[in-house]
Amino acid sequence: MLPTPKLAHIPGPPAPPMIGHTLQIVRDPYGTQAQFIDRFGPVYKTHMLGRWRVNLCGPDAMEFVLLNRDGIFSNAGGWDALQRLFPGGLLLQDGEIHRKSRRIMTEAFRAGALRDYRRRMGDAVDTLLAGWPARQPFGFYDAIKDLTLRMGGAVFMGLPLDGALARHLNRAIRAEIRATVTPIRLPLPFTPMWRGVRGRRFLRETFRSLIDERRATGGEDFFSRMCLARDEEGAGWDEEELLDQFNLLIMAAHDTTATTLTAMVWALAAHPEWQARVAAEVSERDPARCDVDLAEMTDTALVFREALRLVAPVPFIPRLATEPFRWRGLHIPAGTSISLNPGFTMLSEDLYTDPQRFDPERFAPGRAEDRRHKFAWTPFGGGAHKCLGMHFAETQVKLFLAALLRRYRVSLVDAADPGWQRMPIPRPRGGLPVVLEPRLGTLRRAVKHAAG
Numbered sequence: 547m548l549p550t551p552k553l554a555h556i557p558g559p560p561a562p563p564m565i566g567h568t569l570q571i572v573r574d575p576y577g578t579q580a581q582f583i584d585r586f587g588p589v590y591k592t593h594m595l596g597r598w599r600v601n602l603c604g605p606d607a608m609e610f611v612l613l614n615r616d617g618i619f620s621n622a623g624g625w626d627a628l629q630r631l632f633p634g635g636l637l638l639q640d641g642e643i644h645r646k647s648r649r650i651m652t653e654a655f656r657a658g659a660l661r662d663y664r665r666r667m668g669d670a671v672d673t674l675l676a677g678w679p680a681r682q683p684f685g686f687y688d689a690i691k692d693l694t695l696r697m698g699g700a701v702f703m704g705l706p707l708d709g710a711l712a713r714h715l716n717r718a719i720r721a722e723i724r725a726t727v728t729p730i731r732l733p734l735p736f737t738p739m740w741r742g743v744r745g746r747r748f749l750r751e752t753f754r755s756l757i758d759e760r761r762a763t764g765g766e767d768f769f770s771r772m773c774l775a776r777d778e779e780g781a782g783w784d785e786e787e788l789l790d791q792f793n794l795l796i797m798a799a800h801d802t803t804a805t806t807l808t809a810m811v812w813a814l815a816a817h818p819e820w821q822a823r824v825a826a827e828v829s830e831r832d833p834a835r836c837d838v839d840l841a842e843m844t845d846t847a848l849v850f851r852e853a854l855r856l857v858a859p860v861p862f863i864p865r866l867a868t869e870p871f872r873w874r875g876l877h878i879p880a881g882t883s884i885s886l887n888p889g890f891t892m893l894s895e896d897l898y899t900d901p902q903r904f905d906p907e908r909f910a911p912g913r914a915e916d917r918r919h920k921f922a923w924t925p926f927g928g929g930a931h932k933c934l935g936m937h938f939a940e941t942q943v944k945l946f947l948a949a950l951l952r953r954y955r956v957s958l959v960d961a962a963d964p965g966w967q968r969m970p971i972p973r974p975r976g977g978l979p980v981v982l983e984p985r986l987g988t989l990r991r992a993v994k995h996a997a998g
């Protein structure tokens with residue numbers, strides 16, 4: 547146990563009793579940050595959720611902390627709020643045990659595996675999209691959260707789409723994910739944390755009962771691959787480790803991808819010229835076919851990068867300093883909770899031209915604004931804990947957008963942009979109501995189908 551760090555010498559605003567700056571930060575994290583950086587500079591402390599945290603702002607700080615060359619920054623200590631629900635997951639591991647688990651997990655992300663996931667995703671997206679309403683407003687954010695979760699049953703767990711077990715498991719996952727952001731951290735009866743802990747128990751016991759069969763027969767889904775995954779020396783996970791890692795994986799994949807797709811659809815609906823470009827790209831090639839090279843979908847990739855810059859699904863990355871260190875002339879003691887700010891940094895004028903503008907071309911080879919600093923574009927973090935699902939997420943996004951835009955033109959119900967709530971998890975205010983207008987080809991197919 548590290549001693550409580552003495553932070554009196556670190557600049558920062560006085561903290562209101564009990565709640566500190568929590569409400570102010572939750573209400574407007576980026577505005578608050580801009581204000582505090584102006585007043586105190588790029589290293590300042592805030593009091594959030596019952597503890598002082600030192601904010602290290604900007605890309606240099608991200609490079610220093612995430613590369614963690616001296617091994618002094620702990621993920622387990624940084625993400626301790628997730629400890630009750632996701633103990634033993636990669637994100638909450640440090641040092642050698644993390645390196646070992648990550649080597650095993652990497653097996654489940656190999657190219658061959660990604661091809662199989664892609665096939666499963668393609669089938670599931672088609673089926674699920676068919677249930678979306680055309681020509682009437684609906685909230686895109688809730689719909690995409692539901693779609694990605696249901697698709698997860700097939701791709702992550704190898705279960706039939708929308709079967710009874712998949713539905714039960716998805717309810718448990720929802721409860722677990724909701725519990726990650728609830729302010730009451732104790733599992734008092736009937737609170738979200740209580741439901742989350744019960745959800746975790748149900749997931750573990752269900753998956754425990756599937757391990758033997760999956761180890762015997764294998765399968766094309768994540769869970770089956772993780773059951774069989776081994777590092778180069780042949781080491782795999784025992785049952786408890788496997789369950790912990792799988793549980794974390796589902797959580798890490800879900801909200802992040804749903805947020806990214808929401809940000810992309812929001813941007814494409816507001817910028818019809820870009821929607822037309824992406825629609826043209828996917829009308830020429832169907833990414834659900836495994837012989838289609840996803841790297842050729844360059845316009846979609848530009849929009850993906852820009853949406854992640856504007857709306858970072860993980861706007862803050864926490865760490866715990868296990869040793870003292872110096873940063874920008876200040877002594878930061880061991881035991882300090884550190885907060886990094888990729889979301890705010892990616893909106894910085896020092897790194898990006900006109901940073902609030904949706905301008906995917908800023909990533910095109912001629913401009914490459916993200917090359918202005920090694921850590922200028924960091925939605926997936928960096929260093930030893932850099933997101934393992936980055937390519938998987940891009941594949942999923944490309945498949946979904948292609949399936950959507952080959953069928954429909956998307957427009958916003960409300961042209962006035964209500965903006966984004968950034969914390970605890972980014973979500974569009976108002977849920978992003980949209981309307982889907984069938985494209986001509988879709989109508990022709992529907993008429994043919996009706997005529998038998």
Ligand code: HEM
Binds near residue numbers: 798
């Ligand atoms: C666009 C979507 C996604 C974003 C923006 C995102 C972002 C991140 C970030 C920032 C981290 C690092 C956190 C830290 O350093 O503390 C991370 C870690 C991780 N992500 Fe993602 N993620 C996304 C999708 C996914 C998906 C789809 C999967 C799985 C299929 C996944 C699996 C993981 C795992 C396992 C880790 C932990 C890696 C480690 O600690 O070694 N992520 N993600």
